[in-house]
Amino acid sequence: MIGNDIIDLNLIRNQSNWQRQGFLQKLFTEKEQAFILNSKDPELKVWLLWSMKEAAYKAVQRKYKLDRFYNPKRFVCEQVKIKLGKARGVVCFEEDVFQINSIFFPTMIHTSTANTEFSLISENKNSRLRLLQKIAAQKNIPLESLNISKDKQGIPFLTYRGDNLQIPFSLSHHGNYSAYAVSLNMS
Amino acid sequence: MNDKEILDSIKKIVTPYTQRKEGLENFNEETDFIKDLEVNSANLVDVILDVEDEFNIEIDNDSMEGMLTVGDAKNIIERKLASA
Numbered sequence: 001m002i003g004n005d006i007i008d009l010n011l012i013r014n015q016s017n018w019q020r021q022g023f024l025q026k027l028f029t030e031k032e033q034a035f036i037l038n039s040k041d042p043e044l045k046v047w048l049l050w051s052m053k054e055a056a057y058k059a060v061q062r063k064y065k066l067d068r069f070y071n072p073k074r075f076v077c078e079q080v081k082i083k084l085g086k087a088r089g090v091v092c093f094e095e096d097v098f099q100i101n102s103i104f105f106p107t108m109i110h111t112s113t114a115n116t117e118f119s120l121i122s123e124n125k126n127s128r129l130r131l132l133q134k135i136a137a138q139k140n141i142p143l144e145s146l147n148i149s150k151d152k153q154g155i156p157f158l159t160y161r162g163d164n165l166q167i168p169f170s171l172s173h174h175g176n177y178s179a180y181a182v183s184l185n186m187s
Numbered sequence: 188m189n190d191k192e193i194l195d196s197i198k199k200i201v202t203p204y205t206q207r208k209e210g211l212e213n214f215n216e217e218t219d220f221i222k223d224l225e226v227n228s229a230n231l232v233d234v235i236l237d238v239e240d241e242f243n244i245e246i247d248n249d250s251m252e253g254m255l256t257v258g259d260a261k262n263i264i265e266r267k268l269a270s271a
Contacts, residue, residue, distance in 0.1 A: 012229065015227055015229065016227075016230060021236075022239070026232045050229060054228065068255055069253065070231055071248055071249075071251060154222075
């Protein structure tokens, strides 16, 4: 199951004060808090782990067709390794373990589950069109017959002439950025 | 504290985190923090911390899990105030 999350780091700095009393304690386990606070760049670690939890949440919600819920501590980040603008790790949710990959730049973090075949990151709003163009080319079908719909849990799906194409994908918007993660195999 | 006072208080708390200000015009128990007010998911925790401070209660993770609408928040606050 697929999930992704994008964070505009300039915007999140204005929106959230992660150093606020109680903030880390509500979102992160004690082990995660130690990982954040013992690092050289705690701010980046806060948003990296947060994006991992969000990506895994989307994958879980899709897998079990769950209604929305808000309990970030049930998603536990482990084995986080960071190297040259990339990070990998796992997020555990009860019996499920999701492999997660992230890339980060000074202005943004994009995180997706490891079954992502490709992802598209845009600095403007045209990523929807780019996604549809890419799928049209891959599947050799006309662009104008493709569309994106949402089910009642708010999970998006791709349609071809109104029929669900069963191509798992996840989308995320934040500030100046939007991103799609797509898995062309049926996983 | 009556229903209206609690709702007014929640509205005041959530206003700075609301990205879709039109959502505040028809503020009621059905109002969804994320869908209607476009509160960023990371800011939901700020809403929870502000509610804890304002009402002097503690919202545990299980209660937080279902806090998606204004009505959910109101019910949690009332429950916590009653057991305080």
